[in-house]
Amino acid sequence: NAGVMQNPRHLVRRRGQEARLRCSPMKGHSHVYWYRQLPEEGLKFMVYLQKENIIDESGMPKERFSAEFPKEGPSILRIQQVVRGDSAAYFCASSPLVLEQFFGPGTRLTVL
Amino acid sequence: LAKTTQPISMDSYEGQEVNITCSHNNIATNDYITWYQQFPSQGPRFIIQGYKTKVTNEVASLFIPADRKSSTLSLPRVSLSDTAVYYCLVGGDQTGANNLFFGTGTRLTVIP
Numbered sequence: 225n226a227g228v229m230q231n232p233r234h235l236v237r238r239r240g241q242e243a244r245l246r247c248s249p250m251k252g253h254s255h256v257y258w259y260r261q262l263p264e265e266g267l268k269f270m271v272y273l274q275k276e277n278i279i280d281e282s283g284m285p286k287e288r289f290s291a292e293f294p295k296e297g298p299s300i301l302r303i304q305q306v307v308r309g310d311s312a313a314y315f316c317a318s319s320p321l322v323l324e325q326f327f328g329p330g331t332r333l334t335v336l
Numbered sequence: 337l338a339k340t341t342q343p344i345s346m347d348s349y350e351g352q353e354v355n356i357t358c359s360h361n362n363i364a365t366n367d368y369i370t371w372y373q374q375f376p377s378q379g380p381r382f383i384i385q386g387y388k389t390k391v392t393n394e395v396a397s398l399f400i401p402a403d404r405k406s407s408t409l410s411l412p413r414v415s416l417s418d419t420a421v422y423y424c425l426v427g428g429d430q431t432g433a434n435n436l437f438f439g440t441g442t443r444l445t446v447i448p
Contacts, residue, residue, distance in 0.1 A: 228379075324382045
């Protein structure tokens with residue numbers, strides 16, 4: 225059973241471009257979570273999704289950020305018109321119906 | 337959601353037992369306590385989870401007093417590879433809403 229997969233592992237964008245981060249949960253997991261981590265800081269919850277539904281997006285910035293988890297395919301975290309402050313590591317986690325979350329390796333976004 | 341407080345950093349020599357205590361005074365009745373480990377440039381990894389008393393697995397032990405307002409992660413005979421950040425989280429799995437908040441964690445440095 226493959227673990228949580230994220231791609232790309234590294235992403236470089238110029239200010240104003242769009243960033244798309246993908247997350248494939250573990251097989252059988254229907255819950256996906258996205259977190260952001262700045263250097264030397266802890267993870268900050270962004271959004272929690274189940275298939276085709278956003279359950280909790282209280283950690284998502286109100287503008288430019290969106291997330292989806294379609295019926296087929298990976299979960300996508302989309303950042304429009306990126307700014308330098310968006311540079312961070314973005315982690316995705318998945319879980320079955322229990323509290324244990326399995327994290328992916330993360331995507332490191334660098335905004336030039 | 338219950339907030340947690342844990343030491344920012346700890347140092348330990350190889351072979352010693354390390355105890356990291358986390359305070360969670362506002363823990364709710366149906367909250368679980370979960371600990372994660374994170375190495376640099378990797379996603380967090382689940383270590384152990386408990387509700388009350390003591391839980392032990394092949395990696396660590398978790399001690400939870402009767403009032404559940406704190407918990408202690410115990411790592412027996414640490415090695416250099418245990419150098420990592422350890423996060424204490426408190427949360428419940430109510431109606432599918434499961435957003436675990438990671439603080440800054442405790443940075444454990446194991447010294448040879």
